[in-house]
Amino acid sequence: MRIVVAEDSVLFREGLVRILGEGGFDVVAQAGDADALHHAVIAAKPDVAIVDVRMPPTQTDEGTRAARQIRERHPEVGLLVLSQVVEAKHAMELLSESPEGFGYLLKDRVIEIDDFLEAVRRVGRGGTAIDPEVVAQLFGRRRAQDPLEELTTREREVLSLMAEGRSNRGICDKLVLSPKTIESHVNNIFSKLRLGPAPDDHRRVLAVLAFLK
Amino acid sequence: MRILRYSLLAGGIALGIAAYKVQMDNLHVTLIRSVGLPWNLTQAHAMTVGPFTTSARSWAIVSGAWLFLVAGLVAWSRRPSNRLGPLMAAAGIALLLRQLRYSHDAFLFTVFFVVGELSYWVVAHAVFAYPSGRITDRLERGLIKVGYTVTFLFTIAILLLYDGSRPLRFFDPTPRDSLISVGGSGDAAITMQKAFVIVVWGVLAVAAIVLLIRKLVLATPRARRILAPLLLAAITVGLRAVFESIFTFAERPSSVLYDYLFWWQISAFIALPLALLAGFLRARLARASVGDLVLELERTPPQGIRDALRRALDDPTLDVLFWLPERNGFVDAAGRSAELPDHGNRTVTRLQHEGEPLAALVHDPSLLEEPKLVNAAGAAASLALENARLHAETRAQLEQVRESRVRIVATADEERRRIERDIHDGAQQRLVALAVQLRSAQRRLQDPEVDSLLAATVKELQVAVEELRELARGVHPAILTEDGLAAALESLVSRIPFPVDLDAAEGRLPAQVEATAYFVACEALANVVKHARASTATVRTVRRNGLLVVEVEDDGIGGAVAGNGSGLRGLADRVEALGGRLHVESPAEGGTRIVGEIPCAS
Numbered sequence: 001m002r003i004v005v006a007e008d009s010v011l012f013r014e015g016l017v018r019i020l021g022e023g024g025f026d027v028v029a030q031a032g033d034a035d036a037l038h039h040a041v042i043a044a045k046p047d048v049a050i051v052d053v054r055m056p057p058t059q060t061d062e063g064t065r066a067a068r069q070i071r072e073r074h075p076e077v078g079l080l081v082l083s084q085v086v087e088a089k090h091a092m093e094l095l096s097e098s099p100e101g102f103g104y105l106l107k108d109r110v111i112e113i114d115d116f117l118e119a120v121r122r123v124g125r126g127g128t129a130i131d132p133e134v135v136a137q138l139f140g141r142r143r144a145q146d147p148l149e150e151l152t153t154r155e156r157e158v159l160s161l162m163a164e165g166r167s168n169r170g171i172c173d174k175l176v177l178s179p180k181t182i183e184s185h186v187n188n189i190f191s192k193l194r195l196g197p198a199p200d201d202h203r204r205v206l207a208v209l210a211f212l213k
Numbered sequence: 214m215r216i217l218r219y220s221l222l223a224g225g226i227a228l229g230i231a232a233y234k235v236q237m238d239n240l241h242v243t244l245i246r247s248v249g250l251p252w253n254l255t256q257a258h259a260m261t262v263g264p265f266t267t268s269a270r271s272w273a274i275v276s277g278a279w280l281f282l283v284a285g286l287v288a289w290s291r292r293p294s295n296r297l298g299p300l301m302a303a304a305g306i307a308l309l310l311r312q313l314r315y316s317h318d319a320f321l322f323t324v325f326f327v328v329g330e331l332s333y334w335v336v337a338h339a340v341f342a343y344p345s346g347r348i349t350d351r352l353e354r355g356l357i358k359v360g361y362t363v364t365f366l367f368t369i370a371i372l373l374l375y376d377g378s379r380p381l382r383f384f385d386p387t388p389r390d391s392l393i394s395v396g397g398s399g400d401a402a403i404t405m406q407k408a409f410v411i412v413v414w415g416v417l418a419v420a421a422i423v424l425l426i427r428k429l430v431l432a433t434p435r436a437r438r439i440l441a442p443l444l445l446a447a448i449t450v451g452l453r454a455v456f457e458s459i460f461t462f463a464e465r466p467s468s469v470l471y472d473y474l475f476w477w478q479i480s481a482f483i484a485l486p487l488a489l490l491a492g493f494l495r496a497r498l499a500r501a502s503v504g505d506l507v508l509e510l511e512r513t514p515p516q517g518i519r520d521a522l523r524r525a526l527d528d529p530t531l532d533v534l535f536w537l538p539e540r541n542g543f544v545d546a547a548g549r550s551a552e553l554p555d556h557g558n559r560t561v562t563r564l565q566h567e568g569e570p571l572a573a574l575v576h577d578p579s580l581l582e583e584p585k586l587v588n589a590a591g592a593a594a595s596l597a598l599e600n601a602r603l604h605a606e607t608r609a610q611l612e613q614v615r616e617s618r619v620r621i622v623a624t625a626d627e628e629r630r631r632i633e634r635d636i637h638d639g640a641q642q643r644l645v646a647l648a649v650q651l652r653s654a655q656r657r658l659q660d661p662e663v664d665s666l667l668a669a670t671v672k673e674l675q676v677a678v679e680e681l682r683e684l685a686r687g688v689h690p691a692i693l694t695e696d697g698l699a700a701a702l703e704s705l706v707s708r709i710p711f712p713v714d715l716d717a718a719e720g721r722l723p724a725q726v727e728a729t730a731y732f733v734a735c736e737a738l739a740n741v742v743k744h745a746r747a748s749t750a751t752v753r754t755v756r757r758n759g760l761l762v763v764e765v766e767d768d769g770i771g772g773a774v775a776g777n778g779s780g781l782r783g784l785a786d787r788v789e790a791l792g793g794r795l796h797v798e799s800p801a802e803g804g805t806r807i808v809g810e811i812p813c814a815s
Contacts, residue, residue: 015649
């Protein structure tokens, strides 16, 4: 899988590139700011662009704006946005524009290398990777007659992992449960939340996030 | 001077009686001549002999002249330095002398025919010199000069041409001798008299009316009230001009119209000196009110001193500015810096107290005509002004303190934002990079001993990163700067471990206002989590009457206080620095409601 990395901190970028390389990814270009990122995306045609939210010159939201532009001009490129802080609001905004092949994670998630590489792969395949912190924020939102209260603790865990964008397989690994059990949990959740029959992995993330939103 | 004034009064009374007698003698002569004519013809005849030839009319004109004299003498004695009094007295005397021109004596007729017509210009002179005693306007001076000159030349010309063959207009038919007659014809003298009426009552009188109205229009509001008698003067001139024209040019004026016109113009004429005197003495009354001012100021609070001065000086536009030595400038009563005006509509009088600048009165320029009055009022008010100045000084200092509080809050916010960025982009970034490197190393080494050590280290680093993130969020959440208050509050309540209802007004506000409201909500919710044992809470922000109101309510145990050292006290300081208020309602029976009201300009 071809990757472009846009990150202005050299130390972090090098760590990231090494991990990706060791994980079997092909880092085709590196960029230190938004302009370099645009050029790299056009020249290298990557499968995934990994973008830091804060980049020069103002260190505020250059990365976010660059990400939006890439979504508009190159919708085929998967986008994984990394940030020091994540906000559910930002996640929903970025998602709503183009929900497929999108990831939004805390930078710290890179430390759990296997999880991180799995997330990059998902995004590269057109899937979704949403930070658990964002999901927790979405769970924390107040709803009138909250149907979430009808879920069991286990079901809530499964729902969180679905919202992060994980497949059944990923959820199995994470919770150390059999695929059959997971499947029944998923079906229960969808019926309790009145979301209709559970769709496939990609689209169910959107259904779950739309519900939580 | 007093003797002079009494002599003028006595002379004026004598002159008035003499003038009356001259008219009555003429009336007798005329009536004797018309013996044998029917009564209605006698009346008609009497009508042609002159406008003043009834007892009542004659008394009216003499009374008008006397009133001018008396009003002038009163003004003179009250304000000896003002020339208006002598001018009005002179006008009165001139008007009385004018009547002597009807005498059959050749000398009196010749002299007072000239002097008599000039008397109206002395009246005009006094009117235009009102109230200062001087005519400062160039056009007005020009008009008066032209008036005196033209009148003098015309009357001399009429006397040169007059040969007694036909009676002059306004005169009874008895021929008189002009001592300077060069012979001519009665017609020539009358034609000259008509030309005189056209020039003086047709042209110059209209010019006078225009100049009087102009003076009123251009005046400042205070001056206009004082100049009000000039409107009466303009009306008087107008009536008199119509009267003169009709009498001169109409062949057979309707006797009723003629009668009305005479009484209208003479009434206005009689009222004029009274109006001038009343207006003139108003300033005098104002001076008496300066005495009251001293007493009044003893009971006046500092903020009322301006109104007291306005009343005393009869200038509702007056303002007081106070001198602040340490600022080397003036401030208004609220302590705000103020500039002295330097344009013509406003005049400044500077007041001193014990040799030091004290205050400045900004007032209507018409008060300049009475500098003593302004200074007297200033002196009377100096103690109260000194007091008020100290008040203004305190206000100014308070204002400075308030501004510096706002600056401190702004600087603190800026610092917080900078620290937040530094944490994220500095320490936090480095720790994450370090953890990634260690993780890499851990994978590469594949050594069980080192592996657990590295795993523990990475775990610690992750905790440290997490703590730094929470620290930065507490210092100043990035979302507040980037997306505003509503988004920041949404993010805040989603992290609270129990349900919180949020109703936040959308739209951006000044950064300080947003930050202050955010920290109110943040601190209040933190207290709820820590102390209130609440099951639910509500956060609301509303924009109302130029205020941003942020309200946090819970159903906990209550009893919160905003004492010293508590987070709430610090918040209250912050809110008050921006000119707002923080209310805490936390009854012992339970429930706490914290309301911050923060002024927001937009």
